[in-house]
Amino acid sequence: MIRIRRPLRRALVLGPPTAWGAVAITYKLVCPAEQQGGLGARILTSAVFFAVGTGLILHVRRTLLHELRQVRRVARAAQSVLLRPLPPRVDGLNTAAAQLSADRAACVGGDLYEVVGTEHGVRVVMGDVRGHGLAALGTVAALLGSFREAAHDEPDLGRVLRRLDRAMARHLRERSRWEHPSSGAAPADSPVAEEFVTLLLLEIHRDGRLLALNCGHPWPYRLAGPTVTSLSRADPLPPLGPFPLPPDLPPLPCGDFLPGESLVLYTDGAEDARDNRGRFFDLRHTLAKLTGSHPQAILRTVLEALLSHTKGRTTDDIALLVLRNDRTGPRCMPLGARDADISGSAARARATTTHPQPTNHL
Template identity: 70%
Template sequence: MIRIKAGGVPGGRRRVRRDLRDALRRAARRTVRKGRRRPVRCALALGLPTAWGAVAITYKLVCPLAQQNGLGARVVTSAVFFAVGTGLVLHVRQTLLRELRQARRVAGAAQSVLLRPLPPRIDGLHVAAAQLSADRGATIGGDLYEAVATEHGVRVVMGDVRGHGISAIGTAAAVLGSFREAVHDEPGLDGVLRRLERALSRHLRDRARTDHPSTGAEPGPPVAEEFVTVLLLEIGHDGRVHALNCGHPWPYLLSGTTVDPLSRTDPLPPLGPFPLPCDLTPVGCGHLLPGEGLVLHTDGAEDARDTRGRFFSLENALSEAIRECPLAAPQVVLGTVFTALLRHTDGEPTDDVALLILRNDRSGQPTLGARGTARPATTHPQPTTHL
């Protein structure tokens, strides 16, 4: 994209000023028009209840039948007032539904900006993601995910904020906003993780200051009850995978018809309660070969229970999804897993659930040999925090 500054062409600054002045005038005219329409809308909103009330009062004062005490007169009077009451109730209901639809549209737009849809392909990787909120009326909750193509490779985050629903959206926004900037600035995953930790600490301090404004004192460190589990992945241009895990479930590797955990190392503690250790060495998880996929998920998927208290087996659901077609598109696998999850919970999950599937569709990668030798087992635990 070629950008021309205002001073780069004759009269450029004057043109910018003129365009800005015209835009301000248009905005002012729109505001004036909206202000003029507001009294009209208020009058229309009050017109129908006023008309119904006028009908009821007129009937009671003018109609001779309303002055009689016979059974027939009472039945007619009751029917009239019942019709008036029904009309008022329907009018209020329609008004509330209209306001609710408007609020949902605004909330949906805000939520789509926070947890924006991922493109179907990112740097040769086929991507599919979906999130299910446990709160009705919310499209997102405490789960977060993002995948960004950088000069270091495709960097992915999957996280889970303590709690679910609307109350966890602010924390998820703070973590996602920091991740989207840090992945381009930091050369290593350790720098990205430290940026996320600082962003979370600032958010929790600001929230504590907002929740307790009367104390006047600087809030202390965040309480241990507030935390976020985070999984960071970096998939290099050659398919090599590195990870940093802070209390999050490890993803599953889809290779042919087999489903295995990507790693079995001990994760670090979640972000929030404890500081990160000085040494943050990403775990090497081998290579993601062409045709193989990774399934990132939050604990809501494996903690979901049915009416008899049995946990949902995500590994078995993935195995069934790829059994007949090992190269099924990530969207197909995603739909199959969510269908099985909703069937298991009778359509009422008690926790937020997020799934993100990445499949390597790159061509021209060197052959790395059999799966057993291409990705050595990562049995060394990550560094732990000294308490």
Template identity: 60%
Template sequence: MPRTRTCIRRLAPLALPALWGAVAVVWKLACPIAQQGGTAARIATSAVFFTAGTGLVLGVHHGLARELKQVRAVAHAAQRVLLRPPPPSLDGLSLAAAQLSAARGAAVGGDLYEAVATPHGVRIVIGDVRGHGLPALGAVAAVLGSFREAAHDEPELGGVLRRLERALGRHLRDRAREEHPAPGGWDPAGASAEEFVTLLLLEIRRDGTVLALNCEHPWPYRLGRTGAEPVPAGEPLPPLGAFPLPDELPVHRGVTLPPGEALLLYTDGAEDARDAAGRFFPLQDVLDAALDGGPVHPAALIHRVHAALLRHTGGRLTDDVALMVVRNDRCRVPAQPAGQGLCRTPIAPSPR
């Protein structure tokens, strides 16, 4: 019965065009005027068939448009669940993130990001799957799903990264098995060589200390009172999926995020974007200009960078772009008498 109702709903838009078509056939076969060979009869017959044909086309178009609208709504909801926006505030940190997909009509592409508060600190991941657009969603789902569990379970940042590596490896093997079935049912060789993910994993502790593990991903920009400056880069690890992680995972500990300062995390689609003349997008210059008037709310800063990026490229992106801004809005521990030493960082209002 449910299947019958579904079929009826799908055929309902064709009811009126079918009726018009039946009228046209009856007109042609039974109407005396249609049997005549004069000019007036031919005009009347042409008008009837034109009306019926137009009704049929409009009915089919209406049905397809409604189906497409429903499919887009479902796809948009699924993409929002997969790459959900971070909360505006997380354990004293202000956050904002957004993505521009190179695939037309897609809200999510091959980039990923997530931030969660854990007993070990706020843990953040941002990554870029090889390729872009909808085909990369499987790897995005595998990495994000693993991160949302491992970030809470693993006491060390290295343990989180190894969990992500295992989750991506399972995804790649499953996909390779589906695309290239191996005789005997064993795993196909070289499944991990076809896909990889560049990834930056951060842990921001209560005192502002930032721990980082970098798998060949761009290092973030530090946003302070003097503008934007690149975070001092450590030696990166290989991208996930390209090569196995080494036995020792060197955690980078050279960054501290004091109250009032922020980090901009991004994927390489931002700095690699070019204009019509082939010039790369000047990300640092755009950040310096945005910060010139003082502190900027994370969401407003991302909006400015996105607007500048679209102007630079003329709206024609060749790669996905993800941005995340994390600002430390925690207060300093007061060392003076009560009422002094409190955090007085100016907070810009959130854009409406």
């Protein structure tokens, strides 16, 4: 089947230019006007060859546009497999996410995100690979593939981060051998040697307890009522890649993620976006107007504000992920309130048992 399609495709590609060339040669050889030397003959000859040249240019342009559309479809398909659409709800958390690539021709970027519901809680990853476009796509694939397995397998969030670190190191070694087969190692000035990724891991338990590990990534914003605050002010770890992880990786407690609150995770391309005057995009100010909104509304409004601020000319990949806690029930109460409620219930039960109400026996 392939042997039949390839000659047919080659004939379709080469047929129109060949036909246009045959028309021009035939006119040159047999047309009576071409044998004359007057002004009218020269104008007619110029018109014929102009038409032939225009036809060839249009054919080449149409062929290139067709191939470009095919490349973009393949890129979008690859991107949708890697950054697959998130489910609208994961274990009681409403989600919304989107990604803007700075490489508009390829429609792919170096940002990554994922939300997975596990027996250890809802685990979230947000990352930003150095660079953008097709060069960063392999690193994104390696990290996301590792996270989707480790999130279920590892009970400790620190061990999830170590799995991601090993996956990235293995990917860079394989890429180095592929790009430098003779030496087996990347030169010091090679892009592979300078590869790194900023990464944020979150773990959200059913009771709202929130843990985090941050490797050089911007801290998310917490939307609680009318206030917008950073999730933490702690110094992050170095990005993955150039530096080894420390021996101990205790997750950082970040308080409770209460019902009605939202978290907005983003890559630095959002806050680094500039307008034509060089002013940075004020993400926090934009979010302050959206407290209490649905994740989809937050995402849509922020993206519209970003594109309006930059006039659609983003210079870096941008990824946004919004989580909203819409859980209900006693299991979703804060730890302190839940413990106090349990203690109060136990005390009332003891009081009822110790001092029963008198009864009248008739």
